[in-house]
Structures are given as C-alpha cells and as structure tokens.
Amino acid sequence: xxxxxxKVKDIVKTFPVNKGLFAKKKFVHAVNDVSFEIMPGETFxxxxxxxxxxxxxxxxxxxxxTPDSGEIWxxxxxxxxxxxxxxxxxxxxxxxxxxxxxxxxxPRMKIQDLIGEPLLIHTKISSGERLKKVHELLxxxxxxxxxxxxxxxxxxxxxxxxxxxxxxxxxxxxLIIADEPVSAxxxxxxxxxxxxxxxxxKDYNLTYLFISHDLSVVEMISDRIAVMYLGTxxxxxxxxxxxxxxxxxxxxxxLSAVPIPDPERxxxxxxxxxxxxxxxxxxxxxxxxxxxxxxxxxxxGERPKAQKVGEDHIVKCHYPQLTR
Amino acid sequence: MAETLLEVKNLRTEFKRDKSWVTAVNNxxxxxxRGEVLxxxxxxxxxxxxxxxxxMRLLDPRNSRISEGQVQINxxxxxxxxxKAMCKIRGHEIAMIFQEPMNSLNPCMRIExxxxxxxxxxxxxxxxxxxxxxxxxxxxVGIPEPKMTLKSYPHQLSGGMCQRVMIAMAMSCxxxxxxxxxxxxxxxxxxxxQILELMESIREQKNTGILMITHDLGVVAEMCHRVVVMYAGxxxxxxxxxxxxECPQHPYTQGLIExxxxxxxxxxxxxxxPGSVPDLAVMPKGCKFAPRCRYAMDICREQEPELxxxxxxxTRRCRCHLLHTGRQEVNQHE
Amino acid sequence: METNQFAAAEExxxxxxxxxxxxxxxxxxxxxxxxxxxxxxxxxxxLAAPYIVPYDASQADYSNILSGPGKAHIWxxxxxxxxxFSRLMVGSRTSLFSALTATIIGTIGGVLLGLVAxxxxxxxxxxxxxxxDVMFAFPDIxxxxxxxxxxxxxxxxxxxxxxxxxxxxxxxxxRSATLAVKQELYIEVARSLGCRNGRLxxxxxxxxxxxxxxxxxxxxxxxxxxxxxxxxxxxxxxNVTEPxxxxxxxxxxxxxxxxxxxxxxxxxxxxLTVLAFNLLGDGLRDTLDPKMN
Numbered sequence: 001x002x003x004x005x006x007k008v009k010d011i012v013k014t015f016p017v018n019k020g021l022f023a024k025k026k027f028v029h030a031v032n033d034v035s036f037e038i039m040p041g042e043t044f045x046x047x048x049x050x051x052x053x054x055x056x057x058x059x060x061x062x063x064x065x066t067p068d069s070g071e072i073w074x075x076x077x078x079x080x081x082x083x084x085x086x087x088x089x090x091x092x093x094x095x096x097x098x099x100x101x102x103x104x105x106x107p108r109m110k111i112q113d114l115i116g117e118p119l120l121i122h123t124k125i126s127s128g129e130r131l132k133k134v135h136e137l138l139x140x141x142x143x144x145x146x147x148x149x150x151x152x153x154x155x156x157x158x159x160x161x162x163x164x165x166x167x168x169x170x171x172x173x174x175l176i177i178a179d180e181p182v183s184a185x186x187x188x189x190x191x192x193x194x195x196x197x198x199x200x201x202k203d204y205n206l207t208y209l210f211i212s213h214d215l216s217v218v219e220m221i222s223d224r225i226a227v228m229y230l231g232t233x234x235x236x237x238x239x240x241x242x243x244x245x246x247x248x249x250x251x252x253x254x255l256s257a258v259p260i261p262d263p264e265r266x267x268x269x270x271x272x273x274x275x276x277x278x279x280x281x282x283x284x285x286x287x288x289x290x291x292x293x294x295x296x297x298x299x300x301g302e303r304p305k306a307q308k309v310g311e312d313h314i315v316k317c318h319y320p321q322l323t324r
Numbered sequence: 325m326a327e328t329l330l331e332v333k334n335l336r337t338e339f340k341r342d343k344s345w346v347t348a349v350n351n352x353x354x355x356x357x358r359g360e361v362l363x364x365x366x367x368x369x370x371x372x373x374x375x376x377x378x379x380m381r382l383l384d385p386r387n388s389r390i391s392e393g394q395v396q397i398n399x400x401x402x403x404x405x406x407x408k409a410m411c412k413i414r415g416h417e418i419a420m421i422f423q424e425p426m427n428s429l430n431p432c433m434r435i436e437x438x439x440x441x442x443x444x445x446x447x448x449x450x451x452x453x454x455x456x457x458x459x460x461x462x463x464x465v466g467i468p469e470p471k472m473t474l475k476s477y478p479h480q481l482s483g484g485m486c487q488r489v490m491i492a493m494a495m496s497c498x499x500x501x502x503x504x505x506x507x508x509x510x511x512x513x514x515x516x517x518q519i520l521e522l523m524e525s526i527r528e529q530k531n532t533g534i535l536m537i538t539h540d541l542g543v544v545a546e547m548c549h550r551v552v553v554m555y556a557g558x559x560x561x562x563x564x565x566x567x568x569x570e571c572p573q574h575p576y577t578q579g580l581i582e583x584x585x586x587x588x589x590x591x592x593x594x595x596x597x598p599g600s601v602p603d604l605a606v607m608p609k610g611c612k613f614a615p616r617c618r619y620a621m622d623i624c625r626e627q628e629p630e631l632x633x634x635x636x637x638x639t640r641r642c643r644c645h646l647l648h649t650g651r652q653e654v655n656q657h658e
Numbered sequence: 659m660e661t662n663q664f665a666a667a668e669e670x671x672x673x674x675x676x677x678x679x680x681x682x683x684x685x686x687x688x689x690x691x692x693x694x695x696x697x698x699x700x701x702x703x704x705l706a707a708p709y710i711v712p713y714d715a716s717q718a719d720y721s722n723i724l725s726g727p728g729k730a731h732i733w734x735x736x737x738x739x740x741x742x743f744s745r746l747m748v749g750s751r752t753s754l755f756s757a758l759t760a761t762i763i764g765t766i767g768g769v770l771l772g773l774v775a776x777x778x779x780x781x782x783x784x785x786x787x788x789x790x791d792v793m794f795a796f797p798d799i800x801x802x803x804x805x806x807x808x809x810x811x812x813x814x815x816x817x818x819x820x821x822x823x824x825x826x827x828x829x830x831x832x833r834s835a836t837l838a839v840k841q842e843l844y845i846e847v848a849r850s851l852g853c854r855n856g857r858l859x860x861x862x863x864x865x866x867x868x869x870x871x872x873x874x875x876x877x878x879x880x881x882x883x884x885x886x887x888x889x890x891x892x893x894x895x896x897n898v899t900e901p902x903x904x905x906x907x908x909x910x911x912x913x914x915x916x917x918x919x920x921x922x923x924x925x926x927x928x929x930l931t932v933l934a935f936n937l938l939g940d941g942l943r944d945t946l947d948p949k950m951n
Contacts, residue, residue, distance in 0.1 A: 091852035103843030191583035191596035259542030
C-alpha cells in the first residue's frame with residue numbers, strides 16, 4: 001500500500017477583513033477544517049463553487065499561504081510552517097498552473113525566459129542547456145522552438161496556458177496543482193488542453209491536484225473527487241461512485257444543476273433556495289443547513305463529522321441521502 | 325403558429341483597425357418569433373456579441389459601422405431609426421442583460437433609483453408609482469426581501485442577486501424581446517440554474533422572445549428552441565435544438581459538440597478541434613473553417629460556401645460544401 | 659483520436675517589433691517630435707560646441723562690448739565682448755550634463771527607496787515615506803540652497819543638491835508602481851516557482867514600474883536645468899568665468915536697461931529647453947498609454 005504523496009489534516013485558514021480603525025475585527029473563513037490525501041500518480045479534484053475555498057487550499061499546499069492550524073504533509077515531510085528558504089528546494093517538486101492565462105505570464109519576458117526560469121532558480125545548468133530543455137518542452141506542448149523568442153501578448157489564451165504548463169514541467173515536478181486551468185478558455189481549446197494534461201500525466205508520471213468548478217470536466221479527468229462548500233469538504237469519493245451515488249444534498253443539487261448538452265435528457269432540478277451565506281459569518285451547525293432542503297434542528301445546532309458511507313466514500317452530513 | 329418578432333437581414337458590421345476596416349459580422353440573417361428562445365452559439369471572436377450590440381445599436385460609432393442590413397421589429401427598421409427613437413425602443417421593446425452583473429449596475433446608485441430610472445424613462449408615471457413597480461418586479465424575479473434590496477447598493481448584493489436585479493430592470497417595461505448576452509457565464513452553477521429557471525418562467529408568462537447568446541452548449545440544450553451557430557463572423561448552421569445535437573451537419577458544430585465533456589457520459593478523453601479561431605484581419609481564402617476541418621477538400625480552400633437552406637421551411641441552414649457531396653461523408657466520424 | 663491536434667494553424671502572425679510600434683505611435687504627436695528634435699540638437703551642440711562655435715567662449719573683445727545682435731555676433735556680446743551665442747552653446751554642456759547627471763543619480767536613489775518601500779511595506783515603508791514627506795515639505799529651490807549652504811558652492815555640489823530633491827518624487831512614484839505590480843498574478847507565480855526576493859524585485863517588479871518612471875524622468879530633467887540655473891544665478895554654482903546659463907542671466911541683470919539681449923537669450927534658451935523636456939514627457943506619457951492610440 002503506497003504512501004500518500006500529499007496528506008492534509010484539519011487545516012484552517014482565515015483572512016482578516018480591513019474595516020477601518022475602529023470597527024470590530026472580521027475574518028473571512030476561507031478554509032474550515034479540510035482533510036484529504038492524494039496518492040502518487042492519481043488525479044485528485046477539488047470541486048465547488050466560488051467562495052468554497054478550493055483555490056485557497058491549493059495555495060496552502062503550495063506554501064503560498066500558511067494555515068492557521070492543521071498539518072500539510074508532502075512526501076512524509078510536514079511543510080505547513082517551514083520557512084520560505086526551507087521550502088525552496090521542494091518547489092521543484094510542486095508546481096502550479098494558474099487560471100488566468102493572461103496574468104500568469106510576465107508580459108515583459110520572452111517565452112523562453114519564462115519557461116526556463118524554474119531551471120535558472122533550481123539548477124545550475126548552463127544557459128545553452130536551459131535553452132535546449134525549453135525547446136524540448138515547447139514541442140511537447142505543441143508549440144515550436146521558434147516561439148521562444150516571442151512575448152506573451154503574441155499568443156492566444158490556449159497557447160499561453162500551454163506555455164504555463166511547459167513551465168511547470170521544466171523541473172520534473174512530482175505534483176502539479178492545476179487551479180482552474182481551463183476555465184478561462186474557449187470550449188474547443190479546453191478540450192485540447194485537457195487532452196494535453198492527460199497525456200503529460202502518463203508520459204511524466206505526474207500527480208494532479210485539479211481544482212475546478214466545472215463538474216463535467218472534473219468527471220472526465222479525475223480519479224477521486226472532493227466536493228467543497230463554504231470552506232469545508234462535504235463529500236469525497238472515487239469518481240464513478242460520486243457521480244452514480246452522491247450522498248450529500250449539496251452534491252446532489254450541484255450535479256442536478258449542471259446543464260447537459262443533450263436536449264433529450266430532461267431532469268428534475270434540485271433548485272437550492274437562497275444564496276451562499278457570507279464567509280465572514282458562516283452558519284452555526286452544518287454549514288449547508290441554510291440552503292438544504294432536508295435540514296432539521298440537529299443540522300442547525302451540530303456540525304456533522306466526516307463519516308464513511310462506502311469504499312473510500314466519506315460524507316459530512318447528519319443524514320446522508322439514501323442511495324438511489 | 326409562429327409570429328415573427330425580430331427579423332435580422334444581411335447584417336454586416338465592421339470595426340476600424342489601424343487604417344482599415346475589419347468585418348466582425350458578415351451577412352448574418354435570422355428571425356426570432358414571439359415566445360421563442362433562439363440560441364446564438366459560438367466561441368470568442370465569432371461575432372455573437374457584436375451581432376447583439378449591432379441590433380441594439382450600442383456600438384461606438386467612432387470605430388465601428390453597420391455597413392449593410394436591416395433589423396425589423398414591429399414594422400420598424402432599427403438601423404434606420406434616429407437616436408431619440410432608438411432610446412424609446414431600448415428598454416421598452418427590446419431589453420438586454422449582460423454578462424457581468426456586478427459590473428452592469430451603477431455602483432454609486434441604490435437599486436431603487438436604477439430600477440425606477442428605467443420605468444420613468446418609458447412611462448409617464450409618478451415616482452411613487454415607479455417605486456411600487458420596482459418593488460413588484462423585484463418580487464417577481466424571486467428576490468427574498470425586495471424592500472431591503474431596493475435600499476442597497478450593487479456591491480452589497482451577490483452575483484446571482486445582481487443578475488436578478490438586471491433581469492428585473494430589463495423586464496420592468498415589459499419588453500417583447502429580451503437579448504441575454506452570456507447571462508449566466510459569470511455565475512455559479514447552482515445560481516445559474518435559478519436564473520435560467522427564472523428566464524424560462526418569464527418567457528412563459530409574458531410570451532417574450534429571447535435571444536440567448538452563449539458558448540455553453542448545456543445552456544443551449546436546456547433553454548433554446550432553435551440554435552444558430554456562428555464562426556468567424558458568419559452563420560455556419562441553423563437548426564431546431566434537438567436536431568442540432570442529434571445530427572449536426574457542419575463540421576464545426578460537430579467538433580464543438582464532441583469536444584464538450586458531458587456529465588454522466590463516462591468519457592475519459594475528448595476529441596478536439598485542432599488549431600484556433602482565425603484573426604479577423606487575416607482570414608483564409610475560401611471557407612474560414614477549412615484550416616481546422618477534418619473533411620476539408622480542395623474546393624473548401626478556394627471558394628467560400630454559401631449558407632443554404634437544407635429544407636423548405638427556412639429554419640434549417642448550413643454553410644458547407646459537404647452538402648453537395650452526399651450525406652455519407654458528413655456523418656463519418658467515430 | 660487527438661494526437662497531432664496542435665498541428666493546424668499554429669502559425670503566429672509576424673512578430674510586430676515593439677520598438678517600431680512605439681516609434682510609429684510617438685511620431686503621431688507633432689509637438690513631442692519637435693521637442694525631441696530640439697533636445698537632440700541641444701545635445702549635439704553640447705557635445706560639439708567648443709569645436710563648431712564661431713567664437714571662443716572666453717575670448718574677450720573689448721572693442722565690441724555690449725553690442726546687440728548683428729551680423730558679426732548673431733546674439734550679441736556681453737560686457738566683456740564675449741560672443742553670447744558661443745557662450746550659451748558651450749555653456750549648454752554644463753547645464754545639460756549636470757542636470758542629466760543629477761537627475762540620474764536622484765532617480766537611482768529614489769527608485770531604490772521606492773522599490774524597497776513598496777515591496778516590503780511595514781516599518782521600512784513608513785520610515786522611507788515619512789523621510790520623503792519631510793523632503794517634499796521644502797520647496798525644491800529652498801532644499802537645494804540648504805544643501806549647497808551646507809556642503810559649499812561649486813558645480814558638483816549643485817548636482818548633489820539637485821539629485822537630493824529629485825529623490826522623493828521618484829521614491830513616491832516608484833512605490834505606487836511597485837504596489838500595483840506586486841498585486842499582479844505573475845509575481846505570485848514567480849514566488850511559487852521559488853524566486854527569491856532579490857530576483858523578484860529586480861527581474862519581475864522593477865521592469866513593470868519603468869513606464870511610470872519614464873515620464874517623470876524627462877520632466878525632472880527640465881526641473882533640474884531650471885534649478886541648476888537658479889543656483890548659478892544666485893551665485894552658488896559655476897565659477898563666474900565659466901559659461902553657464904544661470905550665471906549669464908545673473909551677470910546680465912546689471913545691464914537690463916542698456917543691453918537687455920544679455921538676459922534675453924539665456925532666458926529664452928532656458929525656457930525653450932525646459933519646455934522641450936516637458937513636452938517630450940507629455941508625448942511619452944501619451945505614447946506609453948495603451949488606451950490612447
């Protein structure tokens with residue numbers, strides 16, 4: 001039984017909200033007690049809507065933020081509170097791909113310098129060898145070495161995202177955290193980039209933490225999925241199990257809300273009432289009870305603990321829905 | 325028993341780039357009937373938003389021009405109306421809702437003022453009456469506490485609430501046609517479901533025609549009755565929605581439908597369309613999709629195909645040379 | 659099915675040289691172009707002056723003192739009979755180069771302070787900005803006079819004084835630009851790649867702040883010329899015998915009624931040069947603005 005590559009235990013992250021000198025201190029509860037494991041070689045997805053804390057979780061694992069409490073383990077080493085200097089050598093093992101293909105590339109640097117930067121930081125190879133590696137990677141992602149001399153603004157969104165992917169691969173990482181990598185791209189380009197990501201996973205033996213709000217994309221690419229709501233994971237399951245047998249009411253509502261490109265499939269929509277509660281003032285008890293069609297007094301008073309409802313299937317609910 | 329509401333004929337819109345004019349919308353024609361939802365589908369740069377802005381005459385005249393075409397509604401050609409007449413039509417006969425609800429509302433004005441402004445512009449009622457109507461219309465779009473919302477500023481509302489307010493504003497003068505430009509793209513999926521349901525109920529109650537502009541094929545399948553697919557500023561296919569998904573004729577439509585991941589389909593990889601959308605200023609000769617088309621023939625690279633009706637009802641059209649070669653090749657894909 | 663999915667249409671449009679685009683856009687602004695030409699002319703003059711002017715700048719000619727503009731001396735002569743035109747052109751060396759040097763030194767100091775303040779924030783930021791606030795509280799000239807009063811007169815000290823009062827404005831501008839660039843996604847990306855602060859600051863942040871600085875730089879040269887001339891006028895600057903615009907203005911005061919041309923031409927030249935730098939700055943700002951065409 002292999003060791004988990006990444007282990008996250010009970011992490012909490014809050015951000016203070018500046019409201020002026022004399023106002024009461026308010027906090028955004030971005031991540032509320034999140035735990036999961038990622039096995040080497042798998043694609044683990046965090047899925048949820050805006051404000052659920054999935055991007056913050058990704059940044060916590062990449063040590064761009066430090067959690068208020070909890071532990072983050074990478075390859076058996078606890079990294080949540082180490083210094084930036086201690087983290088630096090590990091950064092060649094964990095790389096990130098960002099959502100915004102336009103903002104994530106420094107507009108004043110040539111593509112070859114952008115892609116080669118991790119090599120410059122983490123290795124001592126000569127600039128000639130760096131350039132060779134850059135050209136190699138450009139071809140892997142479907143661009144040509146000649147493109148290395150150009151600047152980011154000359155490329156389309158999909159091409160820029162591929163450049164970001166090439167950059168993430170330069171130092172042979174073990175884990176790639178992909179934060180909404182295709183959300184900003186056109187539909188036909190999404191497919192290109194998703195196919196590329198899958199191919200690269202096989203070729204380079206990568207582990208993915210895939211963060212997205214798009215359930216259809218996540219179904220296609222994942223091995224296991226965790227559904228997040230208001231900073232907490234409400235359900236974790238292997239892919240087939242989650243889509244066939246969602247047990248948490250939020251997961252069910254989420255799945256039913258996704259519009260399917262097939263006019264024949266009429267479905268009963270579970271329409272959730274109301275809006276997302278404020279992250280500065282999360283509800284008492286179960287975080288989902290304000291919108292849940294089945295909430296009871298118990299839900300309003302007591303926060304549910306994670307319970308196992310099947311093989312590798314965990315739910316945080318007092319009344320996990322009966323199987324279909 | 326379809327009654328024509330909007331008829332767009334041979335619309336051509338151009339933009340000024342450096343010293344020359346670039347065509348963003350090329351010879352686009354379609355109709356929308358009362359109570360019907362027409363989907364306008366395409367990816368970025370295909371000209372769908374420009375088409376809607378041209379219909380509403382909301383483009384900047386300093387760097388754009390509508391060089392050809394007619395837009396008929398209620399016996400008027402919108403392209404021939406003067407400024408004053410257009411202002412009367414906008415909001416009253418045609419209303420529009422935009423993609424980013426948070427940015428579409430004036431951040432410095434309370435909701436009440438923005439809603440009543442729309443009402444007061446188009447009807448001669450008192451301020452109190454306008455406020456009452458604002459309250460009613462907010463209730464009609466499902467806002468839980470209309471009084472509080474009226475007193476709020478846009479930044480105090482969520483994205484979903486803002487979009488409801490936008491819809492309320494659009495519906496406050498009971499328009500006959502609603503143009504919705506990517507109305508749910510910036511919203512979460514569960515909120516999107518609420519908004520789409522709202523729009524559907526409005527359509528049913530008021531028999532409003534809706535032009536639904538989107539790139540999301542799921543939304544198209546849910547909401548639309550008929551669909552028009554655009555590519556590089558041109559219409560490449562038009563069909564009733566079921567047929568579009570069951571037997572798309574144009575290779576671009578086929579590729580688009582195939583490349584979208586579908587929930588519950590158990591797919592592990594996606595066929596994709598190679599290459600990317602051409603730059604408006606540097607279009608290839610012949611069919612604009614040919615460089616990316618898996619069925620491209622020599623004639624496709626030489627001569628641009630015409631948009632032809634594929635049946636006699638005029639509701640099914642396709643722009644492809646493959647139509648002339650027999651249907652077998654068109655449906656030959658794995 | 660997808661294998662070579664990227665093959666089709668991967669040609670990028672021909673690379674548009676950013677420099678060429680910039681030049682094209684700049685040429686649309688006529689006043690800025692004229693200003694630029696004038697400045698280039700003045701720089702050429704400054705470099706070549708001693709070799710091409712009609713008269714030796716220090717050559718006295720007592721038979722021709724205080725003569726007005728005429729065929730022999732196009733801008734006339736001063737109280738020692740020295741050709742004013744030649745003196746002004748030779749003097750441009752001191753004026754232009756001292757102003758340029760002073761501004762460059764002040765810029766380097768100000769930019770470093772601004773980068774550090776904006777990037778690290780906190781106490782360092784407060785200290786640096788309060789220091790700049792104190793400097794801002796003094797009018798430029800007063801500050802310069804104070805510096806010169808402390809360290810003594812002379813051209814080098816004038817340059818130091820001008821550099822000193824250039825620092826705060828650059829510090830402030832660079833700090834604002836740094837704060838803006840710091841928020842950009844590509845900075846977080848660089849951090850996630852393992853960039854150290856040093857590399858982050860100089861390779862990623864600094865280039866992003868340069869557009870805001872360029873315009874201020876050209877404008878400050880104008881101010882520096884004015885300040886250097888003023889200090890010389892007050893007697894703090896160049897040696898009396900050296901041809902220097904401000905000094906020439908100062909000496910000409912005594913002859914305002916009898917030979918106004920001694921004051922007129924230096925004055926006009928200072929005016930035109932400072933104006934040219936300001937107009938160039940305006941033009942550069944417009945050219946660098948991505949929203950204007």
